[in-house]
Amino acid sequence: MKLSKLNKLITLEFKYDPAVVSAVKDIPGARFKRDPLEPYWTIPVRSLDIAIKELSLTPGDLYPDLTEYIPPFKDITAEIKPDRVKIQGNSLDLLIKSLNSLCKVEYPFQNMIITKVLGKLIYHKNNIAVYKFPPGLKQRVADFLHKAGIPLKDHFQAPPPQKYDFKINIQGRPYQEKAVEDIVNKKISRATLVMATGAGKTVLSAMITARLGVNTIFYTYSSDLLEQTVAAYEKLFGCRIGQISSNKFDIQPITAAMVQTVYSCMTRQDEMWELLSGYLDEVDLMFIDEGHMLGADTIYAVAQQTNPYYSYALTATPFREDNKELYIEAAAGMNLEIISEEELIKSGYILPVKVKVVPVQHNKYKGRRYTTIYRNQIVKNSQRHEIICQTANRYKGRKILILVKEVSHGEALARITGATFIHGASKNRKDIIQSFIDGGINILIATSILKQGIDLPDAEVLILAHGGSSQAELLQKIGRVRRPYPGKSFGIVVDFLDYCPNVSKDMLKSQFNRRLALYKKYNFEVLDTPENIPNCRTRY
Known part of the structure; x- marks a missing residue:
């Protein structure tokens, strides 16, 4: 669970768990917020002590955003090394639990919430305890101890001596x-x-x-x-x-x-x-x-x-x-x-983004489970493929990337558009990518192998044919069309608003709303939004 401050309220963010939801509802003043990017709960500051008790939280759960509410630990001292901390004093149990909270990860797996603590107690006898943690968490642990008012001695590790005189052929920004x-x-x-x-x-x-x-x-x-x-x-x-x-x-x-x-x-x-x-x-x-x-x-x-x-x-x-x-x-x-x-953007190192929304109205969804709906309405939908092809034709003359998630989807679009398609198993993908860079190919369809890392500076139009809702993946993909190139002043992203008026809980539309919220969060210019599209005219 992540706790943060929002004006005069405290936010609680966690993956859905019926038991946790039930406990949160019992906290005075608790309210649920349906944010499209990440739903969360809020509670008034006055209810924080009750929340700590009801949710079995520790002072470690208040780090890093609510450090002002961390209570001081008295009569305890600490010594820290790169991967462990030695604590000494009376009543160490709460501090040990707090260190576990600092090093705790909660993540969904199938229909469960998995809790894993990356640190561990390796010694505890009388009034001395030693807690071991991954080296990357040292700053987190040290900062928490400081915020908790615990005197801390840091045993710094000396850096290794320089062994090589590397020369680099570039002047950095x-x-x-x-x-x-x-x-x-x-x-x-x-x-x-x-x-x-x-x-x-x-x-x-x-x-x-x-x-x-x-x-x-x-x-x-x-x-x-x-x-x-x-x-x-x-x-x-x-x-x-x-x-x-x-x-x-x-x-x-x-x-x-x-x-x-x-x-x-x-x-x-x-x-x-x-x-x-x-x-x-x-x-x-x-x-x-x-x-x-x-x-x-x-x-x-x-x-x-x-x-x-x-x-x-x-x-x-x-x-x-x-x-x-x-x-x-x-x-x-x-x-x-x-x-x-x-x-x-201001310095011209990356380009701003314009998002074109293409509405696609579905008369009926085939199936109830998301995987079935996605397969039928996105991957195997020939009418939707035609809309994607028509959209690509509108940007003829520009370098276009069309991204898909499934190989069969890419193959179907390649047949209709006549464009080249590559995926992870494509033996000649490096030659094809180079041909795209050199100008031999103007439209390239690809799976997630191009979502990050590969440099395609003159790619100007990104067509998101696959839907989905992952924020990190979406930003990585958009990055493909943000690199400066002569004659290019912005990157174009084409997204599809898939929706069905006859469905009360429209999963495809919800995913689009999540993507739309991300576009707005990052100040991308959205050329069309659902409320500005008359009758969402593209139908089949």
Whole structure:
């Protein structure tokens, strides 16, 4: 459960759980808010003590947004190291429970809510206890102890000495230069570096690498991103970059690695793992590309196994639909915004976005379950495919990306439009992507392999053929058309308002409303909204 402050109210955000809802309803003044992005409850500040009791909360649950209400812990002292804290004093039970709350993740799995604590108590005898946590949570734990009025002695770990004199062939942007200086001067050894798509996270990582001059590993989760990173780094550094993938094992002072390959070696514990684990022990700087993926067990496990002195996640979207954001922080550290989206637009580093809404009225939904409705109304709907084709024709002459989720959907659209379609198993996808970049192809249909990471600077129109409601995925996809290019002044996003007037709980329309709320939240210019579309004229 996440607690925050909203004017004179306190918000409670949590995944639906009947027992929790029942308990919240008993709190005086509790009100439910149907926000399209994330529904939440509010309670008056005066009811906070009752909420803490009814919901079995601890002072740790008040961190980080309600720290003013954290009660002081008296007669307790603490000493902290990179991955553990020693606490000493009387009545430590409440503080230990608070540390568990600080390190707790609650996420949905099937029809259940799973609770997992990333830290653990490793010693408790008399009035002394030692609590161990992932290194990325050190700042969180230290800050909480400070807010709780507990005297804290920090046993700082000395940084590793510089081993290499890396040279980089680029002059960074002002905000990139500042970020490097802040990391070095403020001794920020762990952080989730947040910057919008197109802000230059690969270049920033290279600048940090050059400045620190230590053994470096750069993790990616796809072969396309691996090759793109290696090519960019070799151009920037003018030297060979190591690669660890399914078909290559070459270790260099700077090495790019596939997470899946490292995880596979780790689980097999074979001869290759002996070599690889020895190398990882010498790594002092780690980057995790698309850091929001750290909620996945494999990526998190690899990050924890590496555990260098310097650790940075790179992402434009430091949040997850499954509430697993704490995994990102545990692996890399707290969020550090490098530059705001508004500043990037103002400086011309990324482009503003215009959203065109195309209404599609369905006379009847076939099926009741979401998966059935999605398959029938989105994936297999030939009339809707024709509307998408007509929409693409309106932007003829521009570089167009059409994104789908399922291969069969992409194949159907490719047959109608005559456009090229690629997916994860396409053997020639790299050549096709290059042809799109070079101008040989003007319309490209793709699955989620293009949702993030791949640079397509002249892509101007993004057609979202698939619907859906994931905020992080949507922002990543929109990032494909926000990169500046000669003659391009903004990115165009085409979205489809699928709806059925005869349905009381319209799942497809609800998903669109969620996407619309996100467009408004990020100040995208929405050219048409449902209330401004006369009779929602596109029907079948």
